[in-house]
Amino acid sequence: MKLFKSSDEKKKSTYEESLEKYPELMNFIHNKKRKEHFIQKEQNFILYWEAYKRIVGYAIRYANDEMKSKEWREVYGILIGSVEGSYILIKEAIPMVSGDRAGVEYENKQYVDMANIDHRIYEKAIIDKENDFIIGWWHTHPGFGFFYSPVDTLTHLGYQSVNSNAIGLIFDHTKLDKKSTGIAGLRLKDVSKPSIKSHHLPSDYEIVELIFKPGKEQFISDISELIDDIKKNKDKIDDTLKYIKNTIKNNAIKKLEDQFGLLPQNKGDLSNRDSYTWDTEEDFPQDLPTFRKFLEEKGEQFKERLDKLKISGDVSKYKKEKVKIQKEFKKELEVPKDFCKTIIQDYKDKIKEIIRYWDYLDSSERLMCEEILTKLTNYAETLRDITINVLKK
Ligand SMILES: [Zn+2]
Numbered sequence: 001m002k003l004f005k006s007s008d009e010k011k012k013s014t015y016e017e018s019l020e021k022y023p024e025l026m027n028f029i030h031n032k033k034r035k036e037h038f039i040q041k042e043q044n045f046i047l048y049w050e051a052y053k054r055i056v057g058y059a060i061r062y063a064n065d066e067m068k069s070k071e072w073r074e075v076y077g078i079l080i081g082s083v084e085g086s087y088i089l090i091k092e093a094i095p096m097v098s099g100d101r102a103g104v105e106y107e108n109k110q111y112v113d114m115a116n117i118d119h120r121i122y123e124k125a126i127i128d129k130e131n132d133f134i135i136g137w138w139h140t141h142p143g144f145g146f147f148y149s150p151v152d153t154l155t156h157l158g159y160q161s162v163n164s165n166a167i168g169l170i171f172d173h174t175k176l177d178k179k180s181t182g183i184a185g186l187r188l189k190d191v192s193k194p195s196i197k198s199h200h201l202p203s204d205y206e207i208v209e210l211i212f213k214p215g216k217e218q219f220i221s222d223i224s225e226l227i228d229d230i231k232k233n234k235d236k237i238d239d240t241l242k243y244i245k246n247t248i249k250n251n252a253i254k255k256l257e258d259q260f261g262l263l264p265q266n267k268g269d270l271s272n273r274d275s276y277t278w279d280t281e282e283d284f285p286q287d288l289p290t291f292r293k294f295l296e297e298k299g300e301q302f303k304e305r306l307d308k309l310k311i312s313g314d315v316s317k318y319k320k321e322k323v324k325i326q327k328e329f330k331k332e333l334e335v336p337k338d339f340c341k342t343i344i345q346d347y348k349d350k351i352k353e354i355i356r357y358w359d360y361l362d363s364s365e366r367l368m369c370e371e372i373l374t375k376l377t378n379y380a381e382t383l384r385d386i387t388i389n390v391l392k393k
Pocket of ligand 1: 140149
């Protein structure tokens with residue numbers, strides 16, 4: 001164990017270490033002779049109510065005046081908007097991830113989290129709309145105000161260096177009062193000349209004036225209702241999400257797949273499902289679940305039995321046998337069908353409880369819910385396809 005760090009080691013800040021992992025940004029920062037200079041032009045940043053509401057709603061789940069300040073956690077997200085002349089419209093704010101406890105020293109994690117976020121997957125629908133694109137990012141500073149830490153600056157560089165209109169928003173619920181919305185817009189003054197000489201990135205960010213649409217007073221008066229609602233229902237939201245994850249996803253759906261699996265597992269995404277439908281002539285992949293294999297075999301046996309009768313020409317016997325087989329087959333599917341139905345109903349009930357807070361869920365929470373629905377829908381559809389295909393024979 002070393003008691004003292006060598007002077008060389010000492011010189012390296014966490015920030016610098018984090019930079020080394022991102023050679024592109026390192027190059028960017030060192031490349032002081034960038035051709036593309038930041039041209040100061042008139043920019044008016046307009047923050048829409050929709051975006052503000054979503055930032056506050058998500059932030060309040062992780063930090064509010066009813067929680068102990070040591071429990072407060074920061075949250076992060078992206079901003080969607082468009083540029084119209086000198087107006088930069090911040091139309092939507094997407095909650096992405098909750099972070100570390102507030103007040104704790106900034107860690108690399110913050111930057112990595114933002115860098116790892118694949119925005120497109122989650123919010124493609126929004127981004128596809130009109131000329132909207134990712135106009136910046138936002139995060140919270142519960143209890144410690146509006147400034148950019150070195151890592152914040154680094155994160156912001158990632159946005160403003162590629163888009164001179166980019167903006168970062170910071171929300172601090174403790175700054176929200178009768179005169180303030182608790183939110184500030186921050187930008188780097190000159191992204192072409194960041195200095196790495198000091199241990200901290202340039203502190204030359206600026207707070208930009210935000211125009212609130214429809215209006216600042218309305219923001220302040222309307223947001224308190226949402227804050228009270230979120231505070232009151234915060235635990236219910238968390239508990240419901242926990243239930244959806246543990247009981248529905250990790251328990252019920254897993255059981256359904258283990259006992260009555262229909263779709264090949266771990267074989268890419270479920271959208272390839274069509275190639276495994278019942279009556280294709282193709283060979284079935286080796287990793288079909290046991291239950292599916294059992295059904296396939298059963299279907300083949302039924303077909304053989306019926307074909308024999310067909311050849312024999314005994315129509316009444318054929319008809320009788322067909323009814324019998326259909327009954328038999330339907331019976332095999334009864335349990336999984338009911339099981340799936342029960343899970344879907346449970347899922348629907350739970351979603352109903354939190355649907356009005358949907359905007360205040362983060363990307364992984366929303367993705368989890370969507371994936372569950374896709375899985376259950378696919379299962380139910382496959383079950384139906386199998387039934388139809390066997391019964392029409
Ligand atoms: Zn920060």
